[in-house]
Amino acid sequence: MKALLYTPSLPRFFAARALGKRFPVRALPLALKELPPPERPGFRRVRVLLSGVCGSDLALLYGKSPPSLSPFFSFPAVLGHEILGEVEGVRVAVNPLLACLERGLPPCPMCQQGEEGLCQNLAEGALAPGMLGYNRDLPGGWGEWTLAREERLYPIPEGVPDERAVLAEPLAVVLRGLRRFQPWPEEVLILGMGTIGLLTLRLLRALGYGGRVYAVAKHPHQAEKARAFGANRVFGSAREALEERARRYRYLLFEGHRGGYRGVVEASGSGRGFREALALAAEGGRVLLLGAPGVEWADLSPFWFKEVGLVGSYTYTREEFREAVALLPELSGLEGLVGGVFPLAAWPEALLSKGKALFRPNVA
Template sequence: MMRALNFTPSIPRYVFAKLLDGRYPVRSLPLHLVHLPEPTPPRGFERLKVRLAGVCGSDLALLYGKSSPALAPFYSFPAVLGHEILAELGGVRVVVNPLLTCHERGLPDCPACAKGDDHRCQNLTEGNFRPGILGYCSDLPGGWSERLVAHRERIFPVAESVPDERAVLTEPLAVVVHGVQQALAKDWPDEILVVGGGTIGLLSVAVLRALGFEGPIHAVVRRDHAAQRARALGANVTYPSVREAQKAQKYVSYRGLLGKRAWRGGFGAVIEASGNPAALQDSSWAVAEGGRILLLGSPGGALHDFSPYWFREVRLLGSHAYNWDAFATAVKLLPELEGIEALVGQQFGLESWPEAIRAAKRGGAKVVFKP
């Protein structure tokens, strides 16, 4: 038997969590420490021992009723959460790509998988397993457990020089690598604004430099310690808000009806990494005419004014996952990304999950479980 944190959805609890927002009591969340049989590896899979597993913003969104209900068919519950995974296989440290696509599900390649775009797999609900990826699939446990199974082709050894705290960031690092490669790296803009001082935002600064962007990086971060980290990872200047960034660059503001403001001029590209709907709205006016917004945050449903997109020909690309190549690139970048391990904060045992969730909700450093 093994210990694991199991999420069992409840519609009443979902409604109450959504209504009460951050005031919903942590111990009332539908998350429970349970004892489960150790998983038996299906064909082509290996059983791993978990070393560290991160708490992601998408995990918090699920627990607190902020995930879009429209996405429910693509996950299955009850499930052991945790998709940011550092583990051991035969004494070797490895990181895990948690996707369960056509190959793992025992199906012929769909058109997306055939092109190498396995993050867009059209068979996420079919085949050998119920819907989802590791950490969101009721058939296979995620990383908030002592053991899990992963397909051999989704397991990547970690260089000995890379500390555990850096390695556990591989999955969010892959999210950033893929998004930046798709939206920005093929045609770098003159300057980039990164919005968000959490893990994804700060990793965005580091990845931009690692992938060769040499222009100015501006970062919007609210906390002083996050501003210091952003500058240490490659940001040239930081601001407390998008508005302050626009004013500092002397972009022109126009006052409309009901106090609404419009802007002319802006940054060549904006990476919105906060997951805050209001920040996305601000970002839509902070990008230059004809510019690009890369949405790496994961806001749920919200009212949004789309005027900037058609009025200023702004392009919006959303990205939340990665293909096999992007994940492999993230693993290769780990040895040179010295300093990102500072983004990892407290480590909690599984039995201390209420304290871990509270710490994750406060924001700041990445919270991880150490089973």
Template sequence: MKALVYTGPEALVVTDCPDPVAGAGEVLIRVDSVGICGSDMHAFLGHDDRRPAPLILGHEAAGVIIDGPRDGERVTINPLVTCGTCKPCTTGRENLCASRQIISMPPREGAFAQLVAMPEGNLVTVPDHVTLDQASLAEPIACGWHTVRLSLDVLREEPREDLTALVIGGGPIGVGAALSLKAQGVTQVQLIEPNPIRAEYLNKRGFDVIAPDDLAESHMVDLVIDGVGYPATRATASAHTRPGGVIGHIGLGASEGGLDIRRMTLQEVTFIGTYTYTAQDFRDTCAAMFSGALGPLDWTETRHLAEGQQAFADIRGGSVPAPKIILKP
């Protein structure tokens, strides 16, 4: 098969690789659409020790099962593979499984390839009215869905239609979180995006986007979701969450700095760190997508897998208006 292989910092090449072999309980999927994630970018820049070269990256995928009783079935992929027997797995918190694996991280190769092998239980059937480009957005949106669900549970005694929310970051994680907030009943949602090209693109698609400098110092909200995770964005979250409010943290930009621990302590601001999603969150995200509750999902750009190196460079340079580039193997 052809695959886009990460060979070292800022280097990706399309080359021939062995076809994956489906293990027990697994099937082969011909990949149709696979999104570029922020974690792929971290690896591309050489900033992720968990993804050493050479490696096939990519974990936001949808495609078609080949061979077997489900041959020809269109599916989207939950890339998180867990043991199924530990306490987190048996209590519905599979994302915290100590032995979890995710495609695009050894020992599992990723989906920037023509084929990928996955356990059947990680697949969700895609209805005919949903394109596989749209279906490949399930993984990044599920990250925001999970964070919103956990954050709203803290605020469960307050009517959701009265809550205000601020999402930091207009990339796919932030956009997915904003859509998930609305789908879960929060109607007053603003999104902060510093790139004017991206902000204009999203405003035209109905998002309420502001620049960081447009955020008034006194502006307070019930819930802030940080989809970036740098010291500056955590500082913004700390400063603009009202007393008794919640910060839902998804971003993995940097490991330290930014939180105002004293203010959070004195004003009982809840901080929730979140990682990926549970299997049920993934299925719920898919159901919301398929029902139309997450909108038209029209904020993507597609390129051929062979254009992967340039796509990464364009994302890094900030010249891509769309929050998500989808590669087509």
């Protein structure tokens, strides 16, 4: 089968980390390969229809992933953990977690509670470390075929377009985060109107949240989608949002603030976004970290000086994934997040595209 294989390279890692998006995309350690069709006892072969490019994929390619996570990935690997597939003519969303169940191990304490996203055996058992898309033993969605246990396959409801159905995995991430953020504050500011931020906004409204939602959007097309998804107001920058609500104080070269927003969702996945979220949170407010910043500098004083609370969220339970799939028919417009659908051979163009990029592996 044809697949995009990521093979780590230390020289390219350090060069991409230093140069960021200025690093030539064709020099990234990614290549289109011909691989044997995957096969493993106890797993079903899934024909990949669409697979998304996630911010965590880009962070890996550009050397931004936290080093502390490296023992829980295994390479070389076919990337792609946002997967819409087909099994015997039925469209399915693939839950990419590889927990105790897949590893042939008795359930760890977290898996016993249903919290397979927090499995304590990510690097143990019969499989290499990591979930689908970061695992050398099982290919992710950036290939023509993947493998999954029957329990990880969720049929897509009738009438849901493919471009919406492939968003089931990031939608499940957001659903879990919002559940952990309850009780919801009377107002929420969402930092970053990429895929995760816009899904957060759309899902908040779909779940019945009636408070005021503010959004920080870097680009005009993101601001337009934020308004369409129910934002009461859209700011062009975190600075603009801060000046709207907080009082600024200066001493010599230093600046501090009082006031802000009762709830802040950091959805940009950057260290800068995390720092901005802490500054934007009001005294006694809370921050939900849905993005995935790595090793970054941050002023931690808001945690004690303003008594800001922090909620982190990573993946999902099986039930949360199932609920996300069941919500898809109600979430019309999500397919508008897709910026382009690409064959595997056009991967450089996909990684540079604006909006959510998808691969359609089974086309020339």
